[in-house]
Amino acid sequence: MSSDTTPRPGVRSLIDRLGYHHLLASTLVLVTATILLGVAAKATGSGLACEANWPQCDAGPYNLFPANLPSFYEWFHRFVAMFAGFAIIGSAVTAWRTPTVDRRVTALVVLGMILTPIQVVLGWQTVAQYTMDILSLHFWTAVLIFGLFVVATVLVWEHRLRASHVTGALALGAAAVPFHVLLSPPIIADVSSYSATVQMLQYGVTLAVVAAAIVAPMVGRRQLEDGRLTGYLSGTGVFALVVVFLGRQTGMAVSATLDLLYVVTAGVLLIAFLAGIVLVRRRT
Template identity: 55%
Template sequence: MSTDSRLLGRGPRWLRRASFRHLLTVTLALVAGTIVLGVAAKATGSGLACQANWPQCDTGPFNLFPASLPSFYEWIHRFVAMFAGFAILGSGAVAWLSSSVDRRVAPLVLVGTVLTPVQVYLGRETVFEYEMAILSLHFWTAILIFSLFAVATVLAWKGSLSRRGMKAGLFTALATLPAHIALSPTDLGVVSSYTPTVQLLQYAVTLALILSVILVSMTGRWWFESRMLAVVLGAVGVLTLGVAYLGRRSVMAFSPMLDSMYIGSAVLLAVALVATLRLTSALEPEGEIKGSV
């Protein structure tokens, strides 16, 4: 069943031509932007810059606008998060109400929608209860929402994806790994100081890695019937989680053991991605991907 049905039958032409998969794509981009801006706010120490006001800031009409550069970081994070929240709720409403949304896509979108109020509450608590446990939970809930919408978006575009898209995902994942390590505060990092800009770039690379691995893992199973490839792709998924988790932990704890585990996971992930590339180059595809989800 196609998710490419029109969202609205009336209104401007561009809106009439919009489809659910386009809505998912925009929502995914907004969620990614919210995460990156949240990292920027934390890295610059701007989380409390709005005078502990939430959801307002510290100046302007109705106390809505920022008064300084630090409060701007927090304000723009909340501003983009607001639009991301509206997009998530809109996607959830379409998934719930439209019979044309595939049964594999709708649950992912609905879970992400249910998690959104939880994420909003956690964002509020980072202002009033600035504790590391709350900050971590806020971050990983955002990553979970991002991953749910990434899977849903890839499913929605299924009929338009080709083997070339899978190869692009593989090369993107392989390119992000050395960039991720280079931007890390480990001994192998090339940065002399883990500045807010470096942190923002590294987390942007993390999102690119997660998205590309999701694309590769899903399209690999669609295009090829191979037990060995399925095992390798499973390892790729687990190792990606390890790189994302240990990369964040090594930033927070600065432990030589965590650094070693992080580098080891990244090396193993690179090996698994190369193995995926070799396997998919040797295997014959099972046929065309039929229909969009």
């Protein structure tokens, strides 16, 4: 008995019309939106809205809809997360059933699909228990899924990416780092409140730093053909993730030493990004 691995006509038709690289990019956008909306729900104190129901809310037939503005924040976060989950599953299934998709991409998006139900359970637990440990796990699992899809997206678009995109990624990181610091709790507290808007902006630049840390070394390895330079970019990327971790900790605990360490390492990262831009431009 022979097995037929040819994708079904429906899946093949979708790939022909949209292109898998566009499907993956759209999934990444939905994942990003879900994370930022989750930050908004937490920042506005809406995580326990919907009368602490999950997955239902607190109004309409079967409590499917929100009854007030705080409930709307939480409900809309869940609504977008639902579509992000469908997109993640669709990306994984399509990659699995399409022989032309890079097997590395398939492994990444399938891992993202495996993590998705874990993330859903953690989301439920933020409503059921709402402890800082669960909130942290919920956040870092979301960032891991985001990172997996950034890597997968770069892999499927790599034939269109050039050395200029390395410089662009480093410039994005260099632009994001100062805002990441200025919007952090220890700095913004001296000027304004750590409001929901400020938190969304800070986590937006956090994702920008993470994306820059991934894109620059990945594209550089393919386009620059310089082992020492790509090693430098990889080291800068790892260091960027350390800064992101420290920035998250400053929002979780009050420690002058930790705040100082975060600011210093962020300053070093900014210099590393700027030096990377100079080195790449000289190389190209």
